[in-house]
Amino acid sequence: MKIYSTLILGFFFSMNAYSFTLQGNSSNLKGWARGEVTFYVNTSNCPGSVDVVGLVKESLEVWNNTPTSSLKVKYGGSTTSTSSSSPPIVYCETNFNAITGADENSVPGAASVNTTGGQINSGFLVLNASGGQSNIANLSRKNLLIVMTHEIGHVLGLGHSQTANAVMYYTYSFKTELNLAQDDIDGISYLYPSDEFSDNEFAGCGHVQSVPPPTPGQMLLLILCLIMPLAVYFKTKKRFYLTHL
Amino acid sequence: MNQKLNILILCLLLPGMSSAFKAGTYSVGLGYYSQNIMNKTAQKITGKSNFWGETSYPLNFKYDFAAFSDWFISPQLSHTFQPRESAGDATRITMTHLAFLFGKNFQGSDFDWYVGPGILQQEMKGKGGSTQLLNGSTPTTFYLPSRTVTTRKLSVNIGSSYLLWGSRLGLDLIFENAFSSEKRAQSLMLSYAYSFGGGAGGGRSGSGRSRSKGGMF
Numbered sequence: 001m002k003i004y005s006t007l008i009l010g011f012f013f014s015m016n017a018y019s020f021t022l023q024g025n026s027s028n029l030k031g032w033a034r035g036e037v038t039f040y041v042n043t044s045n046c047p048g049s050v051d052v053v054g055l056v057k058e059s060l061e062v063w064n065n066t067p068t069s070s071l072k073v074k075y076g077g078s079t080t081s082t083s084s085s086s087p088p089i090v091y092c093e094t095n096f097n098a099i100t101g102a103d104e105n106s107v108p109g110a111a112s113v114n115t116t117g118g119q120i121n122s123g124f125l126v127l128n129a130s131g132g133q134s135n136i137a138n139l140s141r142k143n144l145l146i147v148m149t150h151e152i153g154h155v156l157g158l159g160h161s162q163t164a165n166a167v168m169y170y171t172y173s174f175k176t177e178l179n180l181a182q183d184d185i186d187g188i189s190y191l192y193p194s195d196e197f198s199d200n201e202f203a204g205c206g207h208v209q210s211v212p213p214p215t216p217g218q219m220l221l222l223i224l225c226l227i228m229p230l231a232v233y234f235k236t237k238k239r240f241y242l243t244h245l
Numbered sequence: 246m247n248q249k250l251n252i253l254i255l256c257l258l259l260p261g262m263s264s265a266f267k268a269g270t271y272s273v274g275l276g277y278y279s280q281n282i283m284n285k286t287a288q289k290i291t292g293k294s295n296f297w298g299e300t301s302y303p304l305n306f307k308y309d310f311a312a313f314s315d316w317f318i319s320p321q322l323s324h325t326f327q328p329r330e331s332a333g334d335a336t337r338i339t340m341t342h343l344a345f346l347f348g349k350n351f352q353g354s355d356f357d358w359y360v361g362p363g364i365l366q367q368e369m370k371g372k373g374g375s376t377q378l379l380n381g382s383t384p385t386t387f388y389l390p391s392r393t394v395t396t397r398k399l400s401v402n403i404g405s406s407y408l409l410w411g412s413r414l415g416l417d418l419i420f421e422n423a424f425s426s427e428k429r430a431q432s433l434m435l436s437y438a439y440s441f442g443g444g445a446g447g448g449r450s451g452s453g454r455s456r457s458k459g460g461m462f
């Protein structure tokens with residue numbers, strides 16, 4: 001069993017030009033086993049001025065808004081945990097440097113996941129509540145949202161992107177708006193692909209009961225298969241009619 | 246629905262003046278496919294979005310069946326033989342869209358309009374390998390995707406095409422997750438296609454100004 005637990009620190013410099021990358025220790029990562037990931041939040045050490053729960057909820061919605069991904073993320077409630085968990089947790093750390101090894105004056109957040117056999121089995125997101133300059137209380141709400149969305153992306157299994165437009169890009173210092181880039185959508189769709197012909201969803205309506213089978217996707221195919229011969233039938237019928245005029 | 250979207254749909258439905266659909270017509274052409282349009286994705290390092298999305302160039306194939314009355318059924322297949330590449334060519338993304346379009350010609354016009362369901366497939370093929378990125382003060386290895394992953398979505402399509410010099414100029418809107426306020430997305434396809442074969446302008450209201458060749462997407 002291989003365990004990967006390197007902390008991915010918030011927003012540092014990168015070198016080569018590649019697109020989205022993956023968390024973990026191999027190219028074979030598949031994300032969390034279930035495409036429905038619930039986040040719990042421990043606010044005990046968070047600055048009173050920061051609405052961490054509100055930020056988490058809003059950032060999760062950004063990741064929910066990905067058309068080709070089946071991923072569903074949601075806020076589950078509060079927790080007292082401060083360690084890597086399943087489901088994942090978000091907490092604020094006063095000893096940010098001791099826990100993450102990161103510079104408290106430049107890193108507002110970090111995230112980590114553990115993997116087994118290419119699947120994430122636990123994770124956490126830690127926010128800087130230290131005495132350093134990058135304590136989350138010193139960031140604007142807009143920047144906090146971008147940081148939170150970026151770190152949640154790590155917990156979901158994405159590494160850094162080197163596409164400058166991406167939320168998973170190494171820095172938020174140029175960002176004035178929070179929008180996923182196509183590269184972020186590609187990354188999350190790679191980890192949690194949506195297949196409406198097998199995942200019991202219909203035109204984005206969410207999960208539907210496939211009782212009795214077939215699934216709605218298969219139903220649509222059946223209908224289309226019926227329509228095509230009908231079209232050919234009408235066409236040939238028309239020709240027949242014309243030749244007998 | 247977004248006001249820009251309403252205006253686009255209105256433009257698609259505006260009547261023009263002969264007939265674009267022709268029974269038995271094959272069309273082959275090139276498309277400009279803009280994925281996730283209308284402020285869906287960040288287009289700048291600032292995170293700012295705009296109308297356009299990610300671009301790829303599919304080849305389009307279409308065939309017109311005269312169905313009933315003056316209606317046509319036209320299966321349309323789009324495929325990006327040249328896949329869209331993510332930055333650094335780490336992942337190649339191939340789009341295939343099969344749509345079953347129902348439509349008719351605007352009477353006495355070179356325009357047609359159509360709607361219909363489709364299946365939108367996206368194959369993402371990772372090249373694998375790894376790259377070193379700084380994480381804190383020391384470089385960390387980040388792995389690039391290596392698997393081949395396929396997404397398949399039902400699409401709802403609405404579009405219009407215009408007959409011009411024996412070719413078709415088309416504008417299609419492709420909706421994914423049409424009934425989800427959260428995951429709904431729309432893409433746009435501008436297309437140019439050469440048409441061959443085909444007979445009458447189609448149906449009872451087919452144009453008298455029929456052209457023996459030419460049709461379009």
Ligand SMILES: [Zn+2]
Pocket residue numbers: 008009010011150154160170
């Ligand atoms: Zn990061």
